[in-house]
Amino acid sequence: MEDQLYVRIRGRVQGPFNLEKLRALVKRGQLSRMHEVSADGNDWQQAADFPDLFATEVKQKVQTEPAKSEDDKPYELDGSSASWYFSKNEMQSGPVTFEQLQAQASPGKLGPDDLVWKEGMQEWAPAGTIPGLLFRRKPKGKVDTGTTGKSATSDGNLSRTLKDSQPWVRFITFCVFLFFAIFIVSGMFLIINGFLVNWVGSIALGILTLLYAAVFFYGGWLLYSFNTKVGLFLKNESPRNLDHAMQRLRTFWTFISIVLIVLMVNGIAGVILGLSAGSLPFQ
Numbered sequence: 001m002e003d004q005l006y007v008r009i010r011g012r013v014q015g016p017f018n019l020e021k022l023r024a025l026v027k028r029g030q031l032s033r034m035h036e037v038s039a040d041g042n043d044w045q046q047a048a049d050f051p052d053l054f055a056t057e058v059k060q061k062v063q064t065e066p067a068k069s070e071d072d073k074p075y076e077l078d079g080s081s082a083s084w085y086f087s088k089n090e091m092q093s094g095p096v097t098f099e100q101l102q103a104q105a106s107p108g109k110l111g112p113d114d115l116v117w118k119e120g121m122q123e124w125a126p127a128g129t130i131p132g133l134l135f136r137r138k139p140k141g142k143v144d145t146g147t148t149g150k151s152a153t154s155d156g157n158l159s160r161t162l163k164d165s166q167p168w169v170r171f172i173t174f175c176v177f178l179f180f181a182i183f184i185v186s187g188m189f190l191i192i193n194g195f196l197v198n199w200v201g202s203i204a205l206g207i208l209t210l211l212y213a214a215v216f217f218y219g220g221w222l223l224y225s226f227n228t229k230v231g232l233f234l235k236n237e238s239p240r241n242l243d244h245a246m247q248r249l250r251t252f253w254t255f256i257s258i259v260l261i262v263l264m265v266n267g268i269a270g271v272i273l274g275l276s277a278g279s280l281p282f283q
Helices: 019-027 057-064 098-105 146-197 200-236 239-277
Strands: 005-009 012-017 036-038 084-088 091-096 115-118
Touching: 005 019, 012 019, 084 098, 091 098, 146 200, 200 239
Parallel strands: none
Antiparallel strands: 005 012, 005 036, 084 091, 084 115
């Protein structure tokens, strides 16, 4: 293995670093097996291809100890002490207790691919591999009593409502994309016709029509993305997919609100200009 290596994280090249520095980055969760490293800054490989990077002192110490039974675990789910660390978006946080770590995972803030670590673990591990950490829905058909049962019933109603609404969302999405296609064809026709007859008004109207087509396309894409995320949520019941679906829906309603405001302003401006020009038959 090379003594000096470069690291590429999200397209940004850093280094060169020596082996000890790279191991320190691994321990802090800033370098994982999925990141890329290179000896010359040109040829890149996944960090997983360099096992020496993950041969931490803890691992070496464990290898010198007597073998443990299969029932022994490499770590304990100790919820009373603040001994857990987690890394998200290459930023390390902690120490926190196991309950606090669960609180991060429940709303979908901590995903199954984000890394966690505590003293006694050989290396950082994906949160999805830690027993009892990530949020899991209760099996279908099993409803607890009390507040838990109420929550499970609410989740079932939400899933059913989303599933029932999917055909209508698909229909509206189809209509929006159909209008997009009509406006695209109409806009191109007006522009071409304007050039042929040398009429600036036709060209301007064609450009405006293409702008409306872009509006329909973006709105249709938001609806399509929302429906796709809903489908993923109904398939694996992941809170992260539900959160992404709600974000798309929120963006869609914000977009529609802006479009309506612009249309109302244009309408009011048109009425004012018409009145000022005396083009409307008002006494």
